[in-house]
Amino acid sequence: MGTTQLETVPEPKYWHLKTVLTEALDSEFSVGEVLPNERDLAARFGVARATLRQALEQLELEGRLQRRRGVGTTVAPPRVGVAVGTEQHVWPGAVGDAWRPVDCAVAVPPAAVAEALETGPDDQVHTIRRSRVTHGQPVAAELLYIPASSVPGLPAIDAPSGATLARAVLRELQHLDLEGQDRAVELGSARADDAKELDRLPGAPVLVVTTRYVAEGRTAAVSVATYRADTCRLTFGDSGGVEIHHDPERRAS
Amino acid sequence: MGTTQLETVPEPKYWHLKTVLTEALDSEFSVGEVLPNERDLAARFGVARATLRQALEQLELEGRLQRRRGVGTTVAPPRVGVAVGTEQHVWPGAVGDAWRPVDCAVAVPPAAVAEALETGPDDQVHTIRRSRVTHGQPVAAELLYIPASSVPGLPAIDAPSGATLARAVLRELQHLDLEGQDRAVELGSARADDAKELDRLPGAPVLVVTTRYVAEGRTAAVSVATYRADTCRLTFGDSGGVEIHHDPERRAS
DNA sequence: AAGTGGTCTAGACCACCGG
DNA sequence: CGGTGGTCTAGACCACTTC
Numbered sequence: 001m002g003t004t005q006l007e008t009v010p011e012p013k014y015w016h017l018k019t020v021l022t023e024a025l026d027s028e029f030s031v032g033e034v035l036p037n038e039r040d041l042a043a044r045f046g047v048a049r050a051t052l053r054q055a056l057e058q059l060e061l062e063g064r065l066q067r068r069r070g071v072g073t074t075v076a077p078p079r080v081g082v083a084v085g086t087e088q089h090v091w092p093g094a095v096g097d098a099w100r101p102v103d104c105a106v107a108v109p110p111a112a113v114a115e116a117l118e119t120g121p122d123d124q125v126h127t128i129r130r131s132r133v134t135h136g137q138p139v140a141a142e143l144l145y146i147p148a149s150s151v152p153g154l155p156a157i158d159a160p161s162g163a164t165l166a167r168a169v170l171r172e173l174q175h176l177d178l179e180g181q182d183r184a185v186e187l188g189s190a191r192a193d194d195a196k197e198l199d200r201l202p203g204a205p206v207l208v209v210t211t212r213y214v215a216e217g218r219t220a221a222v223s224v225a226t227y228r229a230d231t232c233r234l235t236f237g238d239s240g241g242v243e244i245h246h247d248p249e250r251r252a253s
Numbered sequence: 254m255g256t257t258q259l260e261t262v263p264e265p266k267y268w269h270l271k272t273v274l275t276e277a278l279d280s281e282f283s284v285g286e287v288l289p290n291e292r293d294l295a296a297r298f299g300v301a302r303a304t305l306r307q308a309l310e311q312l313e314l315e316g317r318l319q320r321r322r323g324v325g326t327t328v329a330p331p332r333v334g335v336a337v338g339t340e341q342h343v344w345p346g347a348v349g350d351a352w353r354p355v356d357c358a359v360a361v362p363p364a365a366v367a368e369a370l371e372t373g374p375d376d377q378v379h380t381i382r383r384s385r386v387t388h389g390q391p392v393a394a395e396l397l398y399i400p401a402s403s404v405p406g407l408p409a410i411d412a413p414s415g416a417t418l419a420r421a422v423l424r425e426l427q428h429l430d431l432e433g434q435d436r437a438v439e440l441g442s443a444r445a446d447d448a449k450e451l452d453r454l455p456g457a458p459v460l461v462v463t464t465r466y467v468a469e470g471r472t473a474a475v476s477v478a479t480y481r482a483d484t485c486r487l488t489f490g491d492s493g494g495v496e497i498h499h500d501p502e503r504r505a506s
Numbered sequence: 507a508a509g510t511g512g513t514c515t516a517g518a519c520c521a522c523c524g525g
Numbered sequence: 526c527g528g529t530g531g532t533c534t535a536g537a538c539c540a541c542t543t544c
Contacts, residue, residue, distance in 0.1 A: 010539090010540095012512080012513060012514090013513075013514075014513080014514090015455060015456060018456075037528075037529060037530080038529080038530065039529090047514080047515085048514060048515045048516065048517090049515095049516085049517095050513095050514070050515070050516090051513080051514060051515080053530090053531090054513085054514090056530095058442055058456055061440060061442060061458065062440070062441055062442055063439070063440075067529095067530065067531095068522090068523085068529085068530075069521070069522050069523075069529065069530045069531060070521075070522035070523030070524070070528080070529050070530070071522085071523060071524080071528095071529065071530080072523095072528090072529060072530075073529090073530080079439060081437065085338070085436075085489060180490070181490055182488065182489070182490035183338070183488070183489040183490045184334065184486050184487060184488045184489070185438050185460065185486070185487045185488075185489070186316075186332060186460075186482075186485070186486040186487065187314060187315070187316075187440065187458060187460065187482040187483070188315060189311055189314060189315055201531080202268060203268060203271075203311055205314065205440060205458070207438070207439075207440065207460075229439075229440040230440070232439070233437050233438070233439040234437060234438040234439065235435070235436070235437045235438075236338060236435070236436040236437070236438070236489060237433070237434055237435035237436045237465075263520090263521090265531080265532060265533090266532075266533075267532080267533090290509075290510060290511080291510080291511065292510095300533080300534085301533060301534045301535065301536090302534095302535085302536095303532095303533070303534070303535090304532080304533060304534080306511090306512090307532085307533090309511095320510095320511065320512095321510085321511075321541090321542085322510065322511045322512060322540065322541050322542075323509080323510050323511065323540075323541035323542030323543075324509095324510065324511080324541085324542060324543080325509090325510060325511075325542095326510090326511080454512080
């Protein structure tokens with residue numbers, strides 16, 4: 001007999017819940033609208049709050065919802081496209097890049113970064129913190145690692161304010177000839193400091209973009225940027241962003 | 254910047270647990286080794302299983318652990334770098350690309366894809382399913398949408414087997430002049446069919462790579478590829494992958 | 507059958523935000 | 526202050542793999 005095990009798999013409640021909620025979001029809610037609170041929703045669907053939360057978590061992960069402690073759960077706007085790969089071969093800090101220098105310090109980088117930079121495991125490098133804002137919302141936090149050898153012309157330590165120092169280092173970096181760059185994207189969870197900067201809780205899912213800048217045949221700088229995974233769609237490529245995915249009719253707010 | 258507001262924030266237990274476990278993984282476990290089961294671990298740390306699981310979930314998200322129902326929790330190998338952006342401007346299905354055609358059908362694409370393809374909301378397009386395997390493990394599942402107008406020379410419906418048909422469509426596609434391509438990366442959760450192909454549970458976190466192929470001034474094809482977020486690091490760029498992140502000393506198995 | 511992770515419950519308390 | 530989401534508990538049962 002054609003034992004196509006069709007209904008052999010009882011769909012988990014939270015999964016079914018997520019489907020129902022997705023459809024409700026598509027048809028009955030507008031962007032920015034606040035949902036009933038979790039206790040009410042759970043009661044309405046006849047499940048425990050934990051189960052309801054499992055569904056909400058997934059929807060937040062997919063960028064459909066936004067939850068804020070003490071406030072409530074709201075319908076999230078479509079993800080913003082954030083250009084990551086358009087500016088082919090440009091140093092960080094060039095003309096009009098999207099980043100704002102926050103701070104600068106001299107510190108020992110993580111082992112993996114040190115390896116890429118070919119510095120000793122205990123060598124210090126310039127460590128610049130930058131932040132990226134789109135539509136008034138912080139979308140990414142970055143740590144830029146620049147060994148002293150990449151900015152030979154930098155005046156000695158008279159250390160102006162952090163951000164000003166950062167700008168000076170970046171300015172100095174432009175003098176090098178950028179030969180190429182590698183990028184990698186992976187999923188991570190926000191460290192405490194990044195989370196704070198991104199206005200999220202620690203552990204929130206982030207897209208980690210690691211960039212290696214190559215000049216004079218070696219790695220001249222390394223950038224580790226963490227983007228909010230819930231609100232961002234990273235765009236690469238020749239022209240503008242792709243407007244795909246996350247289709248359906250959402251009423252404008 | 255050392256504004257350490259120290260004891261204002263009681264660290265959540267699962268967060269602290271995650272830290273402890275991370276350190277343990279770095280120093281006391283080798284890749285592939287199986288951890289004690291969740292009930293034992295929870296007891297050992299004096300927390301409820303749900304709390305322990307919250308920590309394990311994060312570690313799995315970060316690619317440090319692999320959990321399989323009925324089997325156990327094992328220490329995951331470092332993420333594999335998967336090249337996504339090296340082959341500049343190449344049609345899918347070209348010479349030696351990493352994908353294996355699985356099936357082909359004619360279907361109405363999702364609304365957002367139809368919009369990009371500039372087909373009507375009810376028009377059917379060739380829909381090719383492909384699968385990508387690295388190191389013997391499935392890492393990605395893809396849906397390729399190709400309107401009939403992009404493969405005018407395709408012989409009429411005599412329909413050989415699915416995979417063979419897929420190859421025929423892809424072969425036909427190569428005749429077009431590829432002018433450019435856009436890519437976007439975002440976080441998603443695996444649909445049931447993708448999850449099955451990726452050997453994961455539905456809802457597992459995935460990196461969704463959407464590619465728009467441009468030829469003759471219009472979108473000739475759209476690809477939506479979902480990569481396992483736990484095991485993959487997507488690499489873009491000129492040369493080989495970046496070997497950064499996820500540093501520390503892991504004993505080889 | 508035994509042991510694993512996955513789901514679910516019904517509570518409790520806490521941290522945060524707003525009026 | 527009241528209401529929200531975030532954390533945590535101690536149990537139960539289920540689905541799956543392995544022997």
